[in-house]
Amino acid sequence: MKKNNIIKRIGLGCIVILFTYACGVPKVTQRNASAPLPEQYQSNMQDTVNDAQIVWKDFFEDPYLVQLIDAALVNNKELNMMLQKVNMAQNEVQARKGEYLPSISAGLGADVDKVGRYTRNGAVEHNLEIEEGKEFPEPLSNLQGGLYMSWELDVWKKLRNSKKAAYMEYMASVEGKKFLVTSLIAEIADSYYELLALDSKLSNLEQNINLQKDALRMVELLRQAARTTSLAVKRFEAEVQKNQSEVFRLKQEIVEVENRLAFLVGQSSVTIQRSTGEFTALSPKVVHTGIPSQLLANRPDIKQAELELEAAKLNIKVAKANFYPSFGMKAGVGYQAFNTKYLLTTPESVFYSVAGEIVAPLVNRNAIKADYKNANAKQIQSAFEYEQTIIKAYQEVSTQLSKMANLEQEYQLKNEQVDLLKESITVANQLFQSARADYMEVLLTQRDALEARTVLIETKKEQMLTMVNLYKALGGGWK
Known part of the structure; x- marks a missing residue:
């Protein structure tokens, strides 16, 4: 009997030692994410109306642009690859769920x-x-x-926490897919408006070439009448040749943008149908931004970072449970x-x-300790990424708001400049015909008018792109 009691005590002591040593967990420091947002974007903007809630089909009114986006959401290869990643994350949840049954x-x-x-x-x-x-x-x-x-037996909730972490990662992948949709729609809209701007530049350049050809014929007649020299003729001919060569550069840029849109749509080649109206007549929509705190609910990348942070916290618990029997x-x-x-x-x-x-692990627990420390480091990294994503989102909206306001002022001044230069071309031609102005004044006035008109088209393009990027920055496009 005494011998049996001794054996029982030894066995009990071994079990106590087993639990005591196995349950010893190294101390690590976790980080709680914190990135407070301002109450409003600007002192005069307190409206909670947010255009990120608008479905993209209602936000973009151009039917050709809507058709392109519709086709891309079905055929875009990157989006389809992302959908497979979402499916794999969902399968991982199912696998983790079966582990604790x-x-x-x-x-x-x-x-x-x-x-x-x-x-x-x-x-x-x-x-x-x-x-x-x-x-x-x-x-x-x-x-x-x-x-x-x-x-x-899932005594320490290791398997259940693992399943919850997999579910969080799956939901994060869903948000990642939404963010990809938002980015894809914005990229297509950017390329589409860039294509319209190139069409407008090409049309503007061809109109300017026709004006220069008219001026060239006028100078040629004046030379024949001995009212000017052949130098003026040569300078006008050179200017026409320079702008005609510019036509081919613009045509190449148009082809490149068309191919980029075809790639985004998921096809090797596609005819890009687009509006043919006056590009500078387009007016960017007034985008209501709401308040900064709405970014937490509207931006898929913020929600993705938040879910990844929650998954990282659960993975710490999973790694910690590896120390226990x-x-x-x-x-x-x-x-x-x-x-x-x-x-x-x-x-x-x-x-x-x-x-x-x-x-229970007793000897050589270095691998378990390393996994636990890595899980903690991943949690700290995820916290920083979450904070960074929030800060980035706020700054993107703030930057686009400021850009929208400044571009509006810039466009008004550029438009006035173009109107003045149009008038100056007529005046310069009249003065030149009456021998009261030099041919260089006519030439430089036409050149300035062409450049001003080109800059005006570029400014309009920037306005349209800023509208699109502001909509994206607010989290619009994935609904």
Whole structure:
């Protein structure tokens, strides 16, 4: 009795030591994410109306642009690849969910076993008879079939936290897909308005070339009348040639933008239909920005970073549970016999087994410690990424708001400049014909008018792109 008590005490002491040592977890420092937002973007803007809530089909009114976006949301290769990543994340949730449920399987097996005569099993076999006057068959076969179960008891919520982390990562991938949709729509709209601007520049350049050709004919007539020299003719000819060469550069840029749109739509080539109206007559929509706190709900990248942070926190708990003992159970029930005619004999051929185990890491836990520290570092990294995403989102909206206001003032001044230069071309031509102005004044006035008109088109393009980027910065486009 004393000997049994001693053994029990030793066993109990070992278990205490096992739990005490195994449950020792290194201390690490976690980080709570904090990135407060201002109450408003500008002192005179307190309206909570937010155009990020507008569906993109209602935000963009150009039917050709809407058609391009519709096609891209179906055929864009990057978006389709992202959808597969979302599916894989969803499958991971299903796999993690099955880990903390019992695993039950059915199986059939057969084997043949011959043991040495001068072994313990061999001696037993040759001293016993299966039937009267018969020894054990040699070799002895074994047939069995039944149900088998294994189950890791989730005492420390390791498996459940792992499943929750996988679900958070899946939801983060869904938000990542939404952000990709937002970016894709903005990129298509940017390219579309850039294409309209190039068309307008090309049309403007061709109109200017026609004016210069008219001026060239006028100068040629004046030279024939000995009222000017051949130098003026050559200078006007050179100017026409320079602008005609510029036509081919613009046509190449148009092809490149068309190919970019075809790529975004997911096709090798596609005819890009677009509006043919006056580009500078377009007016960017007034975008209502609401208040900064609405970014937390509207921006998919912010929600993605938030979910990744939550997943990182859960992964710390999973890594921490690796230090604790794991509890497992195994069981089986079925039929077993050395001959098929006895296999289903009940209850003689019925077998069952039940086993439990406790396993805890004791020696060489460096890998577990490293995983735990990495999980903590990932949580800190995710916290910084979340804060950075919020700051970036606010600054993007603030920058586009300021740009929108400044471009409006710039466009008004550029438009006035273009009107003045149009008038100056007429005046310069009249003065030149009456010999009161030099041909260089006519030439430079036409050049200035062309450049001013080109800058005006570029400013209008920037206005349209700023409208699109502000809509994207607010989190619009994925709905």
